[in-house]
Amino acid sequence: MTKILITGAAGQIGSELTVALRQRYGAGNVIACGHKTKLGPKSLYTGPFVYLDIRNFSTLVNIVKRYKIDTIFHLAGILSAVAEQNPQLAWDVNMTGLTNVLEVARVCHCAVFFPSSIGAFGPSTPLDNTPQLTIQRPQSMYGITKVAGELLCDYYWQKYAVDTRGLRFPGLISYETRPGGGTTDYAVEIFYGAIKDKKYCCFLKQGTRLDMMYMQDALRAAITLMEADPARLTTRNAFNVTAMSFAPEDIFAEIKKSIPDFTMTYEVDLLRQAIADSWPNKMDDSEARKQWGWQPEYDLPIMTREMIDKLSERMQHEGGKL
Ligand code: NAD
Ligand code: SER
Secondary structure, eight states: SSEEEEEETHHHHHHHHHHHHHHOOOOGGGGEEEESSSSSGGGGGGGGGOOOTTTTTHHHHHHHHTTTTOEEEEEOOOHHHHHHHHHHHHHIIIIIIIHHHHHHHHHHTTEEEEEEEEEGOOSSSSSEOOOOOSOOOSSSHHHHHHHHHHHHHHHHHHHHOEEEEEEEEOOEESSOOOOOOOOOOOHHHHHHHHHSSSEEESSSSSTEEEEEEEEEHHHHHHHHHHHHHHHSSSSSOOOOOOSEOOOOOHHHHHHHHTTTTTTEEEEEOOHHHHHHHTTTTTEEEHHHHHHHOOOOOOOHHHHHHHHHHHHHHHHHHHTOOO
């Protein structure tokens, strides 16, 4: 990787991946693409920034050629809850966007990182120790675009030798940029509630166990996979990766250790609950560990302490606002 393009750079992952890649590869070598962001995260303006609707192929080609891009981290997309409310938009952005990225990668010889998700699984997938290769019959539009995306990435590798690599991320937890409308967002929102108001109303019910990961681990996973020696990879796309698995009551109990007067109630959102119920409890990520040395560093207690510290610091800096 020498010249990197990040689509969806203003999002939850992109705003932090941009910073991490600029530190590693030089600010001028990492081009951040925003969609409608006007005053996005400050981090985006520490290097080149361009506007792009990922559905516009000619703009994408021009950017890739102008900056001599050799690697694309394709993060632009519509997340699960928003996708279920607007399935046509989700299909359009997630599929047209990925097709455009893969085509430009084929023509301009770029490598591509594609973030799949626990959403690529469905109700008939084994819920516990979910294997990497297993039944995938998701019933959400988000999941359908993720399975199709995984297959399309494999297709471009097998047919055109485009160096596509991808992970199935679990729910990601971070303090910089708020999540963009997913089913696992409660695991981020709960910290804002705990720190600002000492209370939170959870939209998933007790017992809803899902895989999760702290953003620092997610960034390291994406970069490590893209830097991995290809000779070590027997598969390229759709690596299961996880760091922890918990239900709302578990993260509540963990936060309460630091904020004893924190309280939580439940008001179940049926749309997001149905999506969550169709996702695994815990994935088996042994292939990622074996093939490219994946190893998470943050478990539930370590992540919780860091989230509380970082968000409390932010609230102090921002005069009590978050
Ligand atoms: P996000 O919603 O925070 O960011 C996505 C970005 O895409 C937004 O900034 C949005 O403006 C941009 N976008 C939307 N439509 C666009 C368009 N037409 N053209 C260009 N940009 C457009 O999402 P995120 O959490 O950063 O996720 C990035 C990717 O990672 C997505 O594909 C998502 O499915 C995947 N993923 C995320 C998680 C997670 O927990 N955050 C977990 C698994 C997979
Ligand atoms: N966090 C994402 C979502 O809930 C998982 O892919 O949509």
